[in-house]
Amino acid sequence: MAEERSEEVKLLGMWASPFSRRIELALTLKGVPYEFSEQDITNKSSLLLWLNPVHKMIPVLVHNGKPISESLVILEYIDDTWRDNPILPQDPYEKATARFWAKFVDEQIYVTAMKVVGKIGEERDDAAVEATRDLLKLLEKELVGKDFLGGKSLGFVDIVATLVAFWLMRTEEIVGVKIVPVEIFPEIHRWVKNLLEIDVVKKCIPPEDEHLNYIKARMDRLKIKPV
Ligand SMILES: N[C@@H](CCC(=O)N[C@@H](CS)C(=O)NCC(=O)O)C(=O)O
Structure with missing residues (x-):
């Protein structure tokens, strides 16, 4: 039997943010389980500043320890990584x-x-x-x-x-x-x-x-x- 690879998928986001919600939507659409870490954007955590030192913004997706920032980039990463229910056209x-x-x-x-x-x-x-x-x-x-x-x-x-x-x-x-x-x-x-x-x-x-x-x-x- 093929061994299932355990994956760590964590989203640093904020419940009211449309940028964060779009990532949740894509992950849910593809059936990818993830851990959600609610961030206070008025008092940024050292984790957020460390993971996204360039923009210091949510959302940040952390996949097996590797951070990806900017929601459009994250959406493409999700589509490339989890191929079920593609969101971008192939053509x-x-x-x-x-x-x-x-x-x-x-x-x-x-x-x-x-x-x-x-x-x-x-x-x-x-x-x-x-x-x-x-x-x-x-x-x-x-x-x-x-x-x-x-x-x-x-x-x-x-x-x-x-x-x-x-x-x-x-x-x-x-x-x-x-x-x-x-x-x-x-x-x-x-x-x-x-x-x-x-x-x-x-x-x-x-x-x-x-x-x-x-x-x-x-x-x-x-x-x-x-x-
Ligand atoms: N271009 C960014 C925009 C993300 C964004 O605007 N995030 C806001 C929350 S809605 C944020 O983290 N704001 C904190 C700040 O501006 O310092 C993306 O697409 O991810």
């Missing part, structure tokens, strides 16, 4: 396209939306609501005729864009403005419904009330006023 062009949209979500949508929700030392920027919508319109177009950004089933870009569905769209209530109104973004709303029909997704998103309280407390702490 090189489709794979490059998925990476392109994932970067767009993190480098454009998230960065712009943070100007609405606020970051330490930053004033809220009202024009950012419109700027965020302009970017979301590009994602809206990508969803026409598709159940998921990955096509017929949940894929890499969907996992990355859960940030829009379960962070950005949740903040609307607190920010006081509909950033993603259904009249302008019917495809995005249809996609969120599709996501919520997947048990693994439901299992891996932060509980709504606690999450809203967390975002609100953070905005209060940063003295960011609703729109």
Whole structure:
């Protein structure tokens, strides 16, 4: 009988972080057991600083003692290491396209939306609501005729864009403005419904009330006023 290799998979994360949640989603989708280590990002542990000395951020995945940082890099590592339920397409062009949209979500949508929700030392920027919508319109177009950004089933870009569905769209209530109104973004709303029909997704998103309280407390702490 083949001997089963014991693996250590540990995730340094934070329950309310969309970056951390996307890693939990990928691991759960692939059925990889892991240990979760909740981190206080306002008082970083020496373990986190040691494992991610460059960015000093969660998430960090530790696989058999080796740390991997940056959620997009971690997702690809997970897909390369545990081959069941692939999240990235095999075709090189489709794979490059998925990476392109994932970067767009993190480098454009998230960065712009943070100007609405606020970051330490930053004033809220009202024009950012419109700027965020302009970017979301590009994602809206990508969803026409598709159940998921990955096509017929949940894929890499969907996992990355859960940030829009379960962070950005949740903040609307607190920010006081509909950033993603259904009249302008019917495809995005249809996609969120599709996501919520997947048990693994439901299992891996932060509980709504606690999450809203967390975002609100953070905005209060940063003295960011609703729109
Ligand atoms: N580009 C990073 C972003 C991760 C990130 O923003 N993590 C936040 C929590 S949501 C963090 O650790 N913040 C601590 C800090 O900024 O010092 C990734 O994709 O992993």
